[in-house]
Amino acid sequence: MTHPSSNTAGNFPTQRPAVRLYGDEFRRSPTAALQALAALAPVVRVELEPGAHAFLATDYETIVAICRDPQTYVRDSRQWRDYARGRITHTSELLQMMTWRPNVLFADGPEHARLRRAITDSLDRIDLHVLEHDVRRAANLLIDTFISRGQADLVREFTDMLPLLVCTRLFGLRDEDGYRLLDILARIWDGTDAERAGRRLHRLLGDLINEKRQRPAADLTTSLLQHRAGLSDEAVLEHLVLLIGASNTPTSALIGNTLQILLTDEHTGRAVGGHRLTVEQAIHRALWLKAPFTAYPFVYPTEDVSFGDVAIPAGSPIALGLAAANRSMAAHFNGPGADNRAHLAFGVGDHQCPAKDQSLRIATIAIETLLVRLTGLRLAVPAADLTLRPSVFASAYSALPVEFNPQAIPSESGSTCAPMPSSLIRPIPTGRPRHSAHAAPSRRFSFPAMLRRGR
Ligand code: HEM
Numbered sequence: 490m491t492h493p494s495s496n497t498a499g500n501f502p503t504q505r506p507a508v509r510l511y512g513d514e515f516r517r518s519p520t521a522a523l524q525a526l527a528a529l530a531p532v533v534r535v536e537l538e539p540g541a542h543a544f545l546a547t548d549y550e551t552i553v554a555i556c557r558d559p560q561t562y563v564r565d566s567r568q569w570r571d572y573a574r575g576r577i578t579h580t581s582e583l584l585q586m587m588t589w590r591p592n593v594l595f596a597d598g599p600e601h602a603r604l605r606r607a608i609t610d611s612l613d614r615i616d617l618h619v620l621e622h623d624v625r626r627a628a629n630l631l632i633d634t635f636i637s638r639g640q641a642d643l644v645r646e647f648t649d650m651l652p653l654l655v656c657t658r659l660f661g662l663r664d665e666d667g668y669r670l671l672d673i674l675a676r677i678w679d680g681t682d683a684e685r686a687g688r689r690l691h692r693l694l695g696d697l698i699n700e701k702r703q704r705p706a707a708d709l710t711t712s713l714l715q716h717r718a719g720l721s722d723e724a725v726l727e728h729l730v731l732l733i734g735a736s737n738t739p740t741s742a743l744i745g746n747t748l749q750i751l752l753t754d755e756h757t758g759r760a761v762g763g764h765r766l767t768v769e770q771a772i773h774r775a776l777w778l779k780a781p782f783t784a785y786p787f788v789y790p791t792e793d794v795s796f797g798d799v800a801i802p803a804g805s806p807i808a809l810g811l812a813a814a815n816r817s818m819a820a821h822f823n824g825p826g827a828d829n830r831a832h833l834a835f836g837v838g839d840h841q842c843p844a845k846d847q848s849l850r851i852a853t854i855a856i857e858t859l860l861v862r863l864t865g866l867r868l869a870v871p872a873a874d875l876t877l878r879p880s881v882f883a884s885a886y887s888a889l890p891v892e893f894n895p896q897a898i899p900s901e902s903g904s905t906c907a908p909m910p911s912s913l914i915r916p917i918p919t920g921r922p923r924h925s926a927h928a929a930p931s932r933r934f935s936f937p938a939m940l941r942r943g944r
Pocket residue numbers: 556593594595605608731732735736737739740743781782785786811833834835836837839840841842843844845847848
């Protein structure tokens with residue numbers, strides 16, 4: 490539980506040494522390290538990179554209490570004391586993910602509610618049935634590219650590509666931009682040349698906004714531009730950065746982490762194969778055991794607080810350790826036959842992920858399609874050889890090499906689908922003139938068809 494206190498010890502050195510969330514030792518076994526941290530205390534001192542101090546909340550109830558107390562724990566990272574005092578260098582790889590931006594994730598109170606409405610209104614226009622249809626087509630398209638080989642790297646060739654294919658269309662980007670995005674997002678999440686990648690992302694999305702201002706279309710970018718909240722171009726750009734970053738990497742990690750469990754945990758793999766466990770149930774099992782977010786997002790206490798003997802000065806970053814919290818509760822809530830979905834993988838409280846349903850549908854359809862098409866699917870390397878990406882924020886495999894029975898590409902599968910979307914959406918009814926995007930429903934590969942006609 491949280492205990493705001495009048496602690497004035499103020500600084501870190503009086504406390505237990507910080508645990509490093511970087512370096513070879515941590516990277517060798519981050520899940521075990523985080524679990525050990527969770528056993529230590531509900532909140533522990535950590536170092537995110539050399540010299541970057543923070544706290545990690547690893548306890549389920551503590552995270553829920555923090556997220557339900559937005560007065561004491563704000564998202565506005567301009568409160569980050571060490572950053573404000575110049576103690577974080579401008580070359581820090583953390584900045585792309587942590588410094589304040591005018592978007593919903595860093596907003597509090599009424600401003601958060603206003604921005605969140607624009608996001609949820611736009612996301613609500615996605616028709617889940619059409620989404621399912623189009624994700625299946627996209628999954629087939631990708632599977633077609635490697636099914637005849639009998640082997641593949643499911644991260645590089647499937648989990649990384651699928652959310653990107655879906656999102657590229659959803660946001661109205663061109664196919665070639667999808668490949669650029671893949672490289673940009675990997676650099677931001679992994680903290681490798683993140684600053685330059687951030688600038689490339691802003692340029693790419695700035696061009697997209699200019700284009701959609703001139704030629705509105707049936708996509709989420711246009712929905713945001715036309716929303717009645719009247720978002721400025723800068724605000725739309727910031728939200729596109731957030732939405733694209735927030736959708737691709739976590740969804741890819743969700744699919745990859747679930748596949749890893751299916752391929753390495755005989756019990757779960759056999760239960761899904763024998764239809765005793767649905768793919769969606771297996772995904773929730775993966776969310777208990779391997780949630781994509783390990784140390785993200787961050788909150789900042791507005792006053793000094795303490796948890797047990799851990800004193801936290803106001804303005805210190807506290808990362809939500811969602812993966813560790815889930816894992817420590819998994820044994821209670823996720824035993825054989827249990828179907829409990831009270832994990833924290835999508836967050837909790839006002840900032841809970843607004844795209845939970847959509848991302849679960851994407852992951853479910855992607856995995857179902859893969860399991861139906863790839864017979865004899867197995868890991869091509871020992872499970873112990875699988876490595877994670879170097880991100881401090883998220884847990885995702887860097888590769889999933891697999892083997893399966895090679896098959897010819899059936900003529901009616903995804904590769905025969907028309908690649909370009911048809912328009913099916915009307916812009917949000919703002920009273921402005923409507924774009925003529927009222928084409929009849931199409932059975933073709935059509936991502937904007939995910940978006941319902943008006944509201
Ligand atoms: C279509 C894919 C996704 C989109 C568009 C998306 C979008 C977003 C957005 C806009 C926020 C900020 C909400 C706010 O601050 O009010 C958010 C928060 C979050 N999302 Fe997602 N997300 C997606 C997939 C995922 C996945 C797969 C996961 C992990 C399982 C996830 C976990 C979270 C978490 C943990 C938060 C923060 C919750 C908090 O602040 O307490 N998201 N997401």
